[in-house]
Amino acid sequence: MTLTTTSPARSTYAEIAEKAGVSKATVSRVLNGDERVHPDRAASVMLAAENLGYRPNRAARALSTGRTGLVAVVIDDEPTALSDPFWGVVLAGISRVFMANDLHSLLMVTPLDSPDGAVAHYLEGGEVDGAIFLQVHKDAVIKKAHSQGLPVVLIGRPIDADSDIPFVDTDNVGGGLQATKYLFDRGCKKVATLTGDLDASAGIDRLDGYKKAHEAEGIEVDSDLIARANWSFESAKIMTLRLLAKHPEIDGIFAANDIMAIAAISAIQERGRRVPDDIAVVGFDDSLLSQTHRPAITTVRQDIIGLGAAAAETMIALLQERNPEVEVLATEIMIRESA
Amino acid sequence: MTLTTTSPARSTYAEIAEKAGVSKATVSRVLNGDERVHPDRAASVMLAAENLGYRPNRAARALSTGRTGLVAVVIDDEPTALSDPFWGVVLAGISRVFMANDLHSLLMVTPLDSPDGAVAHYLEGGEVDGAIFLQVHKDAVIKKAHSQGLPVVLIGRPIDADSDIPFVDTDNVGGGLQATKYLFDRGCKKVATLTGDLDASAGIDRLDGYKKAHEAEGIEVDSDLIARANWSFESAKIMTLRLLAKHPEIDGIFAANDIMAIAAISAIQERGRRVPDDIAVVGFDDSLLSQTHRPAITTVRQDIIGLGAAAAETMIALLQERNPEVEVLATEIMIRESA
DNA sequence: TTTGCTCGTGAAACCGATTTCGTTATTTGT
DNA sequence: ACAAATAACGAAATCGGTTTCACGAGCAAA
Structure with missing residues (x-):
């Protein structure tokens, strides 16, 4: 023998109507806030609904209104x-x-x-x-x-x-700008970026912010410092190694997400350089990774x-x-x- | 002027019934796979439904059957x-x-x-x-x-x-057992564990697996080697430092998740020991972290x-x-x- | 040939809320 | 004081499937 209590039978407009001594139509009006019902009746409907623990049936409403919620x-x-x-x-x-x-x-x-x-x-x-x-x-x-x-x-x-x-x-543009500007403010002279997938707006916009920061600073954007990666650890690591080989004077990197920032740090350290002393790195996302990684990643937080x-x-x-x-x-x- | 095309009017049983020359009841039977309808009629109903691009109305069905899907x-x-x-x-x-x-x-x-x-x-x-x-x-x-x-x-x-x-x-017990056994198989003699929250079954069970591995190996469990952490980086780091201070002979750690494994590694390295040479560490979850962290974490994968x-x-x-x-x-x- | 089944089918009730429409009671305009 | 407008409300139709019930046809048993 199972002890499954069956849920209490649900009440309907019909029951409320009977209890309050009105019609279903009036119940509907009251429960939907129609102003044109006499306050006394409205009150008694509300009371009856309350006492019966009324909960509306979504399916029925959906059928008659055409909206499902x-x-x-x-x-x-x-x-x-x-x-x-x-x-x-x-x-x-x-x-x-x-x-x-x-x-x-x-x-x-x-x-x-x-x-x-x-x-x-x-x-x-x-x-x-x-x-x-x-x-x-x-x-x-x-x-x-x-x-x-x-x-x-x-x-x-x-x-x-x-x-x-x-x-x-x-605001990915704003975030990219914030990150890049922070690197400049910190004294970086040559800031590279690891982009995300440039088919997605987030990738495009963060890169756009990077460019805008250069504009604001009056620095020409060097397209050689823009490394197209695709959000992944692997792509970012390869691109960073390439950047470092070609431009050893780089002293700052803006990575379009935290994973790529970690990849960049890993590449930088493999080449015997220090973070942030030789090269500063900023990520994007404020992910758990960015908090637990050592060194902890400076990053752009978004309100997810x-x-x-x-x-x-x-x-x-x-x-x-x-x-x-x-x-x-x-x-x-x-x-x-x-x- | 907006160009919003309105979606095509939806067809109903009534229309199908008319087109197929049967009643709504029969349409319902056919569309619900009732065997007792004459095959010819069934076919014409199916055909009509097909032609009209019929899609059932969930609300209506829910209302009459009491099941919402x-x-x-x-x-x-x-x-x-x-x-x-x-x-x-x-x-x-x-x-x-x-x-x-x-x-x-x-x-x-x-x-x-x-x-x-x-x-x-x-x-x-x-x-x-x-x-x-x-x-x-x-x-x-x-x-x-x-x-x-x-x-x-x-x-x-x-x-x-x-x-x-x-x-x-x-199978958290099995996973804990696998991880711990792997450490023993690898030659570890003194394996500690960082537990998760022991109010949750996952925490309890993974610890249970750790104990079972000792049993299988014929090694007494030393309760001093069981450090109660709570899944978090911070708790695990503190507990690991404590473990290392008290039991420098530890040569393996099973952490109940990857984040704690990373914390353990971080603590071990701070104390000037090497992973995995001095102390081997196994995590749990096969998270992205475990793959991107250096050294990459050996971990227990579950089929999420x-x-x-x-x-x-x-x-x-x-x-x-x-x-x-x-x-x-x-x-x-x-x-x-x-x- | 009559009684009794089963089978296939359609008419109609039904699920519960919304909404239209019509009725009565009350107010407004002249 | 009487026609016209308005307010408050209930009866009934409606949404689109599902299900019950009753009816006629076909067939087997008697």
């Missing part, structure tokens, strides 16, 4: 995507805001390759009220969804400038929870047919040992 | 929880399996402190068909949900042994995607009222430089 959160399923702690934190930010607004996030981890794939079907089917996209490589699905009128929010600036899809992003929250708020604005403002979140430099 | 995935919202890449990968595993089975995961990142909090309401309200819990500290909510008959799956072994809640877990997938499959079994088997996933040792 569900927002898809789609991650392009590269094997490694979610192993980046970044996305987990973004998810947390999204989820918090949604839960506070009686919305739910439907997580879809799946390849976005085909505009007719499984995700596309889900997004079309009216199963969700909107979609937030993370880590986008192919945007066909997104454009399709957007053109069909589904509210869509991107995390990260879209690459084609003429896109009118709402997005939220970290805030990024998720901003995305969720943008979605809420869209759902209410308000015009969302593009949010670009500020960064902050965390000074540690490597620079 | 949604499973809550609940993460106890410690600030740091989702910054651990582990959970992101688990989510990916869950999501994949669910999407292949026409289920959806509803992500809830929220504190689980009160058994009457927001989550509890959602879980009670019939809004989801089941719930998978990650990273559990307080289990009141879980027990409540389970006792009300909601299908529940835990990731990680529950701490109280008499719980009858289904769970999936990594598989863990998520197993949880999802257990949930599916529960939803089909089959008896799920408890899954405990094997680990694998990754030999690198630190041991």
Whole structure:
């Protein structure tokens, strides 16, 4: 014999209506804040609902209004995507805001390759009220969804400038500028950079910040000091060794993420130079790595929870047919040992 | 003027019924695989559905069947929880399996402190068909949900042994055993361990594996060599320095995660000893850190995607009222430089 | 040939909230 | 004081599937 207590039977409008001596229509009006109900009746409905421990049935509401209260959160399923702690934190930010607004996030981890794939079907089917996209490589699905009128929010600036899809992003340009300027302020004369993947806006923008810092300083950008890596340890290590061989006078490196900063330090030390005394290194992300690594990495912190929250708020604005403002979140430099 | 194409009007049973010249009831039977429909009719229904590009309306189905096709995935919202890449990968595993089975995961990142909090309401309200819990500290909510008959799956072994809640877990005992045995096989004579939080099953079990390895080797466990840390870099570093001071003869350390392994290495090197020559170190998790750190960490790999997938499959079994088997996933040792 | 099944099917009820529409009671305008 | 407008509310239709129930056809047993 199992001891499973069955959950208490759920109450419905019909029961509330009976208890309060009104019709279902009136119950609906009261519970949806319609002003035109007599205060006394409204009060008795509220009381009855309270006493019955009423909880609305989402499916029923969805059926009659056509809105589900569900927002898809789609991650392009590269094997490694979610192993980046970044996305987990973004998810947390999204989820918090949604839960506070009686919305739910439907997580879809799946390849976005085909505009007719499984995700596309889900997004079309009216199963969700909107979609937030993370880590986008192919945007066909997104454009399709957007053109069909589904509210869509991107995390990260879209690459084609003429896109009118709402997005939220970290101020990567500002962050790159902060990092590079910090190196100059520290006395560096020759600052190189290890870029991320330049097909992604984060990579492009951080490099852009690096260039802007040179401009501000009145220093010509030497394209020889720009090493195109791809976020990975290996690529960054190879590029750093090459940089050092060709330009031994380099005294500062801005790496577009922390992993590459660590790779750079590793390469620098292999060549018998010291960090930060001979060469100062700044990373990006304020990852756990940057805190635990020795020397600890000076890095650019972004507000990741805030990024998720901003995305969720943008979605809420869209759902209410308000015009969302593009949010670009500020960064902050965390000074540690490597620079 | 906006160019928003509206999505194509969705077709319904009524339209299919008309086109195929049958009733809605028959359409329902065919589309749900009821055998008792004449094959000819069935075929014409299928054809009509195909032509109309029919997609079922989840809300309508949920309303009439009482099942939503949604499973809550609940993460106890410690600030740091989702910054651990582990959970992101688990989510990916869950999501994949669910999407292949026409289920959806509803992500809830929220504190689980009160058994009457927001989550509890959602879980009670019939809004989801089941719930998978990650990273559990307080289990009141879980027990409540389970006792009300909601299908529940835990990731990680529950701490109280008499719980009858289904769970999936990594074989932490086996992993601890593998790691410690490897150190013995390598010739270590005196192996210490840095434990995780011993309030969590992962911490307890990995320590248990450490003890089992001693048993197998016929070596008495010296409780002085068991240093209680709490997964963090700082705690592990302090404990390692203490261990080294008190027992300079230690020649191997099993750390219950990679971060603590790195901390141990850092402490060892500060004391002027070499890794792995003087002291070999093994970690746990096969995290990115363990791969990029120098020396690279020898560590125990767990199948995290598989863990998520197993949880999802257990949930599916529960939803089909089959008896799920408890899954405990094997680990694998990754030999690198630190041991 | 009649009784009793089973089989295949459609009409209609149903799930629970929303919304339209019409009715009654009250107020406003002249 | 009477027509017209307005406010407050309930009955019933609606959303799109699922499920019950009843009915007729076909077939076997008697």
